[in-house]
Amino acid sequence: MTELMLKYFRDKQQKVQKEKVYDTQCPYCSMQCKMQLIEQTVVSRKSYKTIGKDNPTSEGRLCIKGMNAHQHALHQDRIKQPLVKINDQFVPVSWSEALEKIRKSFTDIQKTDGLDAVSVYGSASITNEEAYLLGKFARVGLQTKHIDYNGRLCMGAAATGANQTFGIDRGFTNTVHEIPHTRCIILAGTNIAECQPTIMPYFEKAKENGAYIIAIDPRETATTKIADLHLKNKPGSDVALANGLLKIIIEKNLLDEGFINTRTTGFEEVKDLVSSLELKEIAELTGVSEDQISQAASAFGQEESGMIFTARGIEQQLDGTNAVRCFLNILLATGKIGKPYSGYGAVTGQGNGQGAREHGQKSDQLPGYRSIENPEHRSYIADVWGIEEKDLPRKGVSAYEMFEKIDENEITGMFIMCSNPVVSNPNANFVKAALKKLKSLVVVDMFMSETAKLADIVLPASSYLEDEGTMTNVEGRVMLREASYPMPGEVRNDWKIICDIASVLGKEQYFTYTSAEEIFEELRLASRGGRADYYGITYDRLRKEQGILWPCPDTTDKGTERLFEESFAHDDGKAKMFATSNKSDIPKPIQSEKFPLLLTTGRVMSHYLTGEQTRKSPSLAARNIEAFMEIHPDTGKTYGLKENELVQIESQQGVIIVRCVWSNTIRKDTVFVPFHWTETQNVNRLVSNELDPHCKMPGFKVSAVKVSAVTS
Structure with a gap:
């Protein structure tokens, strides 16, 4: 072939094939894996591939969700322009028309029903900048006290438990890089193999290095398979189990008395309580044998280092805060925190579950983990925002x-950003009925979710490919998500939508930002001196250093890799241990003749939250096309069920119908249903409206139910 012909073919190939590379990070779990989307154009046809990118946390790994995340972002069902409901039909309108309708409806409501009649419901999937801005929008733009977010349903118990115990809440007290070197690990109610797959190599490496791993879960999962000891406890019995473990540690004198005396308070009360408990009774309450409890306690207590990780399994309960604190008692009693290879990890669920709760979306918090009821905190933030402290609303509700x-008609308008509460909340039928009562519902979303369908106005949200900003991952590592993919149609960045609404409400002077980085610069200042101090973090540093662990109070500070080495965050510098009885006053679902089984919920690897995004990904949707109920064959036969047939599950709150799946690895008194589906498969229709009194977490993980075959 002549040189001329070769040049001809090279030129032709360049014309028909182009490649673009977009840096981003996964929109799903709290690992926030860095990745690149590669877009190839051959003639006029585009194809896409996602590859992992090296970073300090996930080291270039991706799971099946991350590899296919672009499928939902590029889906044809994306909402690409504002929609207004007219005669029960959504009609496309201009941005100016949609914003004017929002202005009029919210203004009219606040004139007739009061400022607090308009509420804001946020998200733990949005960036730190947008979470910060949403809190400011509620309190300055709307002047309402009513703002909270879907992370309340995810991290409430862990955050409250850590704050009460340590005085501060950062997901991990250590970095993931310490996990392989610890000697004993307790995984309490966490199925990381399916929920955060890219963190698993750290635990696998720990096992290779000789660590003893204890898993606590009513089911056998991909995570419990790596454990040396699996405590298959009864759902809802985690307080009793933790007390039982600590009882053995005390009896075998496996305490770090020096640490207890110098670094903690409250130990004597805890000791008196757990010493009074009978191990036999604990075994009966938990369904875990005395020998296994003793074996687990001895293993953790006698090792020189150890870590405890908790997740939704023990946290999403009506005594979830107490359960977290009881496991933290074990860490403190054995002195396994604030030192190498020892610490606590709250395995965050949502992508920005950590950052989204630090800067003002929670009803009682201001940026930097400040308290909205603290006069000094209020004054500082009011000054940053350029308002009078007296004009800053007080705390609202969860x-x-x-x-x-x-x-109760106290709230008559609601603004929902990037959340689907009709599916994700407990007592889901009630939530749907409540939203229908609103005078005005405005929803910002990428798709026409179950919640968006109820809205009066729907605004098109930007995807992870298009929305630049920072996210704070499971470690507490702040990371910059680059996002340069062009936005489709008339889509706007979420932060821009907030600014646009504030502007038409007459609050433009407080929302004059032109970029996400400009918002972050104000967030830095707002968090300065707070417990979640981001002041030393900048976009330039994040690009160079690939993430910084907060607190980082100064631009010369490298960030905090290990918390509590010298003191805890309470005023006296000590951690507070907490005594709680196995039989607390908190009402919990119990089995009865009418509802003889316990229902627990969770995730599957191929789906995320309410499934609104992952079901738009063909590669993920095909792996799990419907919800299911996992039940032990013996239990199934007792109730006349057949494998793979439809089954009805009923609680006091509602009824759903799903497919029956046999499992020899689940407790015989327990059934499991994943929570990624909606309508008649929405398991949250079965969950009660009772809340943890400390953190207002619903009891997703324990419901009393009955099951029966679907006959027609």
Whole structure:
């Protein structure tokens, strides 16, 4: 072939094939894996591939969700322009028309029903900048006290438990790089193999290095398979189990008395309580044998280092905060925190579950983990925002409680950003009915979710490919998500939508930002001196250093890799141990003749949250096309069920129908249903409206139910 011909073919190939590379990070779990989307154009046809990119946390790994995340972002069902409901039909309108309708409806409501009648429901999937801005929008733009977010349903118990115990809440007290070197690990109610797959190599490496791993879960999962000891406890019995473990540690004198005396308070009360408990009774309450409890306690207590990780399995309960604190008692009693290879990890669920709760979306918090009821904190933030402290609203109520306020006609308008509460909340039928009562519902979303369908106005949200900003991952590592993919149609960045609405409400002077980085610069200042101090973090540093662990109070500070080495965050510098009885006053679902089984919920690897995004990904949707109920064959036969047939599950709150799946690895008194589906497969229709009194977490993980075959 002549040189001329070769040049001809090279030129032709260049004309028909182009490649673009977009840096981004996964929109799903709290690992926030860095990745690149590669877009190839051959003639006029485009194809896409996602590859992992090296970073300090996930080291270039991706799971099946991350590899296919672009499929939902590029899906044809994306909402690409504002929609207004007219005669029960959504009609496309201009941005100016949509914004004017929002202005009029919110203004009219606040004139007739009061400022607090308009509420804001946020998200733990949006960036730090947008979470910060949403809190400011509620309190400055709307002047309402009613703001909370869907992270309340995810991290409430862990955050409250850590704050009460340590005085501060950062997901991991250590970095993931310490996990392989610890000697004993307790995984309490966490299925990381399916929920955060790219963190698994750290635990596998720990096992290779000789670590003893204890898993606590009513089911056998991909995570419990790596454990040396699996405590298959009864759902809802985690307080009793933790107390039992600590009882053995005390009896075998496996305590770090020097640490207890110098670094903690409250140990004597805890000791008196757990010493009074009978191990036999604990075994009966938990369904875990005395020998296994003793074996687990001895293993953890006698090792020189150890870590405890908790997740939704023990946290999403009506005594979830107490359960977290009881496991933290074990860490403190054995002195396994604030030192190498020892610490606590709250395995965050949502992508920005950590950052989204630090800067003002929670009803009682201001940026930097400041308290909205603290005069000094209020004054500082009011000064940053350029308002009078007296004009800053007080605290409102939690996420679910806002729907109760709607039912009571105290809230008559709501702004929802990037969340689907009709599916994700407990007592889901009630939540849907409440939203229908609103005078005005405005929803920002990428798709026409179950919640968006109820809205009066729907605004098109930007995807992870298009929305630049910072996210704070499971470690507490702040990371910059680059996002340069062109936005489709008339889509706007979420932060821009907030600014646009504030502007038409007459608050433009407080929302004059022109970029996400400009918002972050104000966030830095707002968080300065707070417990979640981001002041030393800048976009330039994040690009160079690939993430920084907060607190980082100064631009010369490298960030904090290990918390509590010298003191805890309480005023006296000590951690607070907490005594709680196995039989608390908190009402919990119990088995009865009418509802003889316990229902617990969770995730599957191929789906995320309410499934609104992952079901738009063909590669993920094909792996799990419907919800299911996992039940032990013996239990199934007792109730006349057949494998793979439809089954009805009923609680006091509602009824759903799903497919029956046999499992020899689940407790015989327990059934499991994943929570990624909607309508008649929405398991949250079965969950009660009772809340943890400390953190207002619903009891997703324990419901009393009955099952029966679907006959027609």
